[in-house]
Amino acid sequence: MKRAMTKATDISPAVRAEVVERDTINGYPCCIISGASYDLQVAHFVPKSQGGLGIVENLALMNKDIHALYDNESDCELDSKRKEIGEKFRKYLDGFYPDFPDEDRIYHKYPKELRI
Template sequence: MSKRSRACDISDKVRKEVHARDGGCIFCRLGYMLPPEDEFTTTRNTLQIMHFIPRSQGGLGIPENLALGCIWHHNMLDNGNLGLHDDMMTIFEAYLRARHEGWDKNKLRYSKW
């Protein structure tokens, strides 16, 4: 496994830390664009870890780059098909800034230097 792959992987320790810190979907807690009632239970009860800087762009597997999201919001963030990506990224960034002193998005990407 390459150094980049190791740096971008999310360890079990980090997964547990993110779950403990967030306790649920960061967008659902704000009541942001909730799913329709017929999808509400299924999509809100399955949580996934979302990357602020995507792994494909060298986003590190560290708590400062991660947050919990339900399937509904994770898909909405990644696919951007409702035109809400920028709004969601603003919320995501504010969430991470509030929880990590000195948070800097420039430190969330893998660099060999």
């Protein structure tokens, strides 16, 4: 049986389809960073490891190499590239969901009204 956080951070088939539809240009799903239409993966803006939810407001298509740069721990030489990808990712999501707070992209065990 999956834990509640695991369920919340997983990407459902319906959400995956919505992300692919949103990130499609001229009939082709594309990486939101490079525009590549091959080796695509659905990436979390707020990572699953930090409780990032599997919701469209937290997800976008990325080429697997760019996704790896963004997701994985990197050395100092790649930190600027990772930061650049993160800034482009945020700008992209903000273009669709301008008033969506990062707090709502993160799993919380308790509803807002019960959090301290």
